[in-house]
Amino acid sequence: MREVVDDHIPVSDGEQPQGVYNSHVIEDHDTVTIETRRGFELTGSNNHRIRLPDGSWKRLDxxxxGDEIEISGGNEVWSTDLVPIEWTNPESVTLDDVAEEAGVSVWTVMRYRKTGRAEKAEEIESAQRGTTVNHTSRTAR
Incomplete structure (x- = not known):
């Protein structure tokens, strides 16, 4: 918890930014982490209070x-540091690309996507995933 409270970063009271004027770290104190259904995580000491939608407060423990918490929109409280991210724009594959790769018509690809059936279903699936089917490795039964 020390890394959270020692920086005294600005916080929002729901209406405007506020400075943290006091903090206290109790070594080896139990903490609780909750995750909202939208993926927000909140960690605090077990006795830290969180505001509820009705304006009342409830301890984390x-x-x-199913309980609900109040989350504001941030009220223009932003980080001063950029956060590096690693992201590659995924390559788009069109129906034409899939049809050409699978050796079928676009209509066959569309019909396969609707019904799940086609003579070259394996090739269409492979083309949609961007892989290649190796027919020489098939074994006859």
């Missing part, structure tokens, strides 16, 4: 599955 008293939360149960």
């Amino acid at each position: 008293n939360f149960e599955l």
